[in-house]
Amino acid sequence: MTVSNAQDGTGSRVLITGATGFIGARLVPALLEAGYRVRALVRDPARAADLGDAEIAQGDLLRPESLAGVESDVDVVVHCASILGKWGTPESEIHRVNVTGTQNLLDRFSDRPLRRFLHLSAGGVSGPVATRSVDESYVCRPATAYERTKLTAEQAVLASAGDGLAATVVRPTFTYGPGDPHKLALFRAVKKGRYAFVGDGLSVNHPVFIEDLVRGILLALEHASSGEVYIIGGPQPETKRDLIYAIADGLGVTRPRLRIPRGIAWPAACVLEAVGRALGFEPILTRSRVMMMADNFGYSIDKARRELGYEPRMELRPGIERTIESYRAAGLL
Secondary structure (H helix, E strand, O other): OOOOOOOOOOOOOOEEEEEOOOOHHHHHHHHHHHEEEEEEEEEHHHHOOOOOOOOOEOOOOOOOOHHOOOOOOEEEEEEEOOOOOOOOOOHHHHHHHHHHHHHHHHHHOOOOOOEEEEEEEEHHHOOOOOOOOOOOOOOOOOOHHHHHHHHHHHHHHHHHHOOOEEEEEEEEEEEEEOOOOOOHHHHHHHOOOOOEEOOOOOOOOOOOOOHHHHHHHHHHHHOOOOOOEEEEEEOOOOHHHHHHHHHHHHHHOOOOOOOOOOOHHHHHHHHHHHHHHOOOOOOOOOOOHHHHHHHHEEOOOHHHHHOOOOOOOHHHHHHHHHHHHHHHHOOOO
């Protein structure tokens, strides 16, 4: 993947965690192209075969002793590693990975003169928002285990900035693009005619194409201020209806019409969750999915535009079309 206008990282060694994930695996080649020397921290080196000229360091953020030496000759850290958590994953486990793992990494670099420690958080730490768009000053009210742990982790990073570490937080919005494993179920549901809106479909999400996000991260490495948070999103928030219609049109299938009132979906999700826990299956509808489908998660990227020079380039429909092409080429749709 080529990301033009990347900043010049010549001479800097960057340690990246989560390098085999969807975002990390796209960020590694972009960092190399920008002139960085890349050291990828991975638990399983066998999964790192596609990371090109990156140096592979084996280690586990939950085993501090395994991190010995990863800080050697490192100027920049990009911390992408985290866990979303599948249905039934205890919040304590998500906390252990997202919070304890982050703290272990911070401890490893607590006395190092880094040029930048960039932590990849999530736009959703805001929780559902009351308006179409909010910025970094919005008081976060995370509503899920993932959102709560990501907010706690970014607070630890920002506290380290107060202790002298050159730390910055980037919050990606709803990231999608070729090869994204997390959105595949959504595309499949639309293709099979199994998608139903919760509410009227006019609540917003904020899609950002993976190449735009990678470009935003590179800009943050060079231009962000220590102790600051930056939201990196697409051109604008999109209604759930426009997002789903774009997917349906790209797939060449009938646009979904079925709508479930939120007042029905929420108690139904509560019941299904209780039954799922009792019988050991993942319910088709959960409270977190109701929030995702019915509530607002829209953001302003004005700060990133103003301070980083960030400008997203991929509009929704061509981005969706490229994503569909990649799924089809891989035999996934």
